[in-house]
Amino acid sequence: MxxxxxRVGITHGDTNGVGYEIILKAFDDPTMLELCxxxxxxxxxxxxxxxxxxxxxxxxxxxxxxxxxxDDRVNLLxxxxxxxxxxxxxxxxxxxxxxxxxxxxxxxxxxxGVFDVLVCGPEDSAENEQExxxxxxxENLNVAFVTNKLAIKDVAEAITKPxxxxxxxxxxxxxxxxxxxxxxxxxxxxxxxxxxxxxxxDEIIVPAIDELAQQGIQxxxxxxxxxxxxxxxxxxFDAVLxxxxxxxxAPFKAIAADEGIKFMxxxxxxxxxxxxxxxxxxxxxxxxxxxxxxxxxxxAIDIWRNRVNYDKPLAHPLPKLYHEKRDDxxxxxxxxxxxxxxxxxxxxxxxxxx
Numbered sequence: 442m443x444x445x446x447x448r449v450g451i452t453h454g455d456t457n458g459v460g461y462e463i464i465l466k467a468f469d470d471p472t473m474l475e476l477c478x479x480x481x482x483x484x485x486x487x488x489x490x491x492x493x494x495x496x497x498x499x500x501x502x503x504x505x506x507x508x509x510x511x512d513d514r515v516n517l518l519x520x521x522x523x524x525x526x527x528x529x530x531x532x533x534x535x536x537x538x539x540x541x542x543x544x545x546x547x548x549x550x551x552x553x554g555v556f557d558v559l560v561c562g563p564e565d566s567a568e569n570e571q572e573x574x575x576x577x578x579x580e581n582l583n584v585a586f587v588t589n590k591l592a593i594k595d596v597a598e599a600i601t602k603p604x605x606x607x608x609x610x611x612x613x614x615x616x617x618x619x620x621x622x623x624x625x626x627x628x629x630x631x632x633x634x635x636x637x638x639x640x641x642x643d644e645i646i647v648p649a650i651d652e653l654a655q656q657g658i659q660x661x662x663x664x665x666x667x668x669x670x671x672x673x674x675x676x677x678f679d680a681v682l683x684x685x686x687x688x689x690x691a692p693f694k695a696i697a698a699d700e701g702i703k704f705m706x707x708x709x710x711x712x713x714x715x716x717x718x719x720x721x722x723x724x725x726x727x728x729x730x731x732x733x734x735x736x737x738x739x740x741a742i743d744i745w746r747n748r749v750n751y752d753k754p755l756a757h758p759l760p761k762l763y764h765e766k767r768d769d770x771x772x773x774x775x776x777x778x779x780x781x782x783x784x785x786x787x788x789x790x791x792x793x794x795x
C-alpha cells in the first residue's frame with residue numbers, strides 16, 4: 442500500500458467560480474504529482490479558457506476515456522465537451538448544471554473503481570452535503586452538525602434524541618476509523634443560550650448523552666457555545682457536535698478559516714471539499730488561493746490510508762486461543778444415570794469402640 446499512488450478524482454465545481462483556478466494552481470507544484478494521480482472531471486474548453494484569461498501555465502492531458510489515465514501527469518477527463526458560456530463571477534443555470542453533470546459522472550466512475558478518493562470543486566450548492574455527516578476539519582478543531590443548513594425556526598423541532606445519538610455515533614466512528622483516534626472525546630453543544638428554559642437540554646440532549654455513555658462513547662456536555670469556544674475548551678476534545686450549522690460554522694471560521702476543509706463522514710467514499718464555495722466575488726481575478734484545495738487532497742489521501750490500515754486487521758481476526766468455560770448445563774450430559782450410582786466404599790477406619 443505504501444508504494445501505491447492514490448488516484449484522486451476532482452470535480453471542477455461551478456464553471457463561473459474559482460474552481461479551475463485553484464485546481465490548476467494546486468497542481469502547478471510538481472511535487473503534488475509525486476503524492477497522487479489527479480483526475481479532473483470537467484470541460485477542456487472551459488479549462489483552457491480559464492488558463493488563457495488568468496495566464497495559468499499548468500499542463501494537463503485531455504482524455505476522452507478513463508483507460509487513458511496515467512500517473513505523473515494532470516489528467517483532465519472530458520465529461521462536458523459542448524460549448525459552455527463562461528460568465529466569471531456570476532452563478533447561472535448553465536454553470537450549476539455543469540457542476541451537477543461532472544459530479545454525477547465522478548460518482549459513477551468511483552463505483553467502477555476508476556479512482557480512490559473524491560475532492561469536490563467549489564460550488565454554491567448544499568446538494569453535496571445532504572448525505573453523510575458534514576465534518577469541518579482543521580489541525581486543532583473538528584466540528585460536526587446535528588442539523589445542516591436549516592432555518593433557525595426549524596432547528597428545535599428537527600433535534601431529537603435518536604438523531605443526536607445517530608450523529609454522535611457516526612462522528613465517533615469517523616474519528617476512530619478515518620482519523621485513527623483510538624478513544625475519541627466528543628463535546629456536545631447546548632441548543633439554548635445561558636438563562637431561560639432548557640427544555641431541549643433536559644429532555645433531549647442530556648438523555649442522548651447518557652445513552653451514548655451507556656454505549657461506551659465518551660460524549661460530554663451540553664456546553665454553551667459562546668463560553669465553550671471563547672475559553673478554548675474545544676482544545677480538550679477531539680470533536681465538537683453542534684446542534685445547528687451557524688452554531689458550529691461561525692466559530693470554526695473564526696478559528697481555522699484558512700486551513701479548514703469539509704469532509705463528508707459516514708459514506709463509503711472518501712469525499713472532501715474546500716470550506717469556501719464558488720467565491721464569485723474574486724472569480725477571474727487570479728487571486729484565489731489553492732491552499733485549501735491542497736489540504737482537502739492531502740486529508741482525503743490520509744483518510745483513505747487510515748481506512749485501509751483500520752480495516753485490514755479486522756478483515757482476518759485471529760482465532761481464539763483459549764477454551765471458553767462451560768456452563769452447568771453441559772454437565773448434564775455427563776451425569777450418572779439414576780440407579781447406576783457406584784456403591785459407597787465402607788469406611789475401614791477402626792471405630793472408637795474397637
